[in-house]
Amino acid sequence: MDNVVEIKHLQKRFGKFQALKDVTFNVQAGEVFGFIGPNGAGKSTTIRTILGILRSSGGSATVFGQNVWSNAVSIHKRLAYVPGDVYLWPNLTGGEVIDLFLKLNSQKHSARTDELIKKFDLDTSKKCRTYSKGNRQKVALIAAFSSDAELYIFDEPTSGLDPLMEEVFQDEVLALKNDGKSVLLSSHILSEVERMCDRIGIIREGTIIETGTLDEMRQLSRTVVTVTTKQPVASLETMDGVHNFDAKSANKAVFSVDSEKLNQIISAVSNLEIVGLQSTPPTLEDLFLRYYNQEGDSHDGE
Ligand SMILES: Nc1ncnc2c1ncn2[C@@H]1O[C@H](COP(=O)(O)OP(=O)(O)OP(=O)(O)O)[C@@H](O)[C@H]1O
Ligand SMILES: [Mg+2]
Structure with a gap:
């Protein structure tokens, strides 16, 4: 059984x-x-x-x-x-x-x-x-x-x-x-x-x-990435799959990425010449907050 x-x-x-x-x-x-x-x-x-x-x-x-x-x-x-x-x-x-x-x-x-x-x-x-x-x-x-x-x-x-x-x-x-x-x-x-x-x-x-x-x-959720690049990061903001884009400076940003779009986004980041990259997979807590929330979308995962 x-x-x-x-x-x-x-x-x-x-x-x-x-x-x-x-x-x-x-x-x-x-x-x-x-x-x-x-x-x-x-x-x-x-x-x-x-x-x-x-x-x-x-x-x-x-x-x-x-x-x-x-x-x-x-x-x-x-x-x-x-x-x-x-x-x-x-x-x-x-x-x-x-x-x-x-x-x-x-x-x-x-x-x-x-x-x-x-x-x-x-x-x-x-x-x-x-x-x-x-x-x-x-x-x-x-x-x-x-x-x-x-x-x-x-x-x-x-x-x-x-x-x-x-x-x-x-x-x-x-x-x-x-x-x-x-x-x-x-x-x-x-x-x-x-x-x-x-x-x-x-x-x-x-x-x-x-x-x-x-x-x-986790696949259904988003990964939070922090990137520092040689070229300006602004172009990433409008990419499909990027959310909660927060530019810390012209060359550094924190944003969350839909798991299924991770590959495309990371290639785009690498075209900007990566100086630093940090990624944090969604914690269970992020998932909870997202699911517990009626809209299911207002948590930015940070
Ligand atoms: N005997 C009962 N008569 C009427 N309503 C009840 C009864 N038992 C539970 N409820 C209602 O059913 C709903 C579900 O309650 P339940 O105790 O299953 O929640 P729970 O998920 O275990 O919550 P918690 O995390 O707080 O323990 C609640 O709205 C509760 O008020
Ligand atoms: Mg209970």
């Missing part, structure tokens, strides 16, 4: 409000799929539908080839999930809750669990009511990472973690990937997505607007 998660034209209405309009993407076996989009775009709603917590209003969603609504119980035995807002039993200790989560998932506290508790540096003897947001997330993450599942779903799991713990999280996700597990990760932390995800889906206002590898998405 190639697709662990398969979502086609998924829709979800809450009364009159349509939170999901057209969500289509797959998570392939053995990949880390990044699910990104602005606040309120529909990431958590999609994930809750995949988990069978919400019932869709249209379209289809399967996990392991099974319908997410009618087969939720058997699907849940094979997946681990960490939400962004982790609620724990206030009177139980962190350690007790980890074991409870494991038990609920038919898993056992193992050497691996202890290793994770150490790595995430969690004091498991404290009552959950005393835990900070980050510590509550650690409890859920430790239980999930110590579960032997085929699919791991994380919905903004690291919003409360400090950079050191963020690093531990990323290492653990990469370890899952090396073990051939599949991961669906929704996140606002772009470096996290950039480092770990094989493919990315971007959702905006309930609709998936782009899916692909980061490289494929």
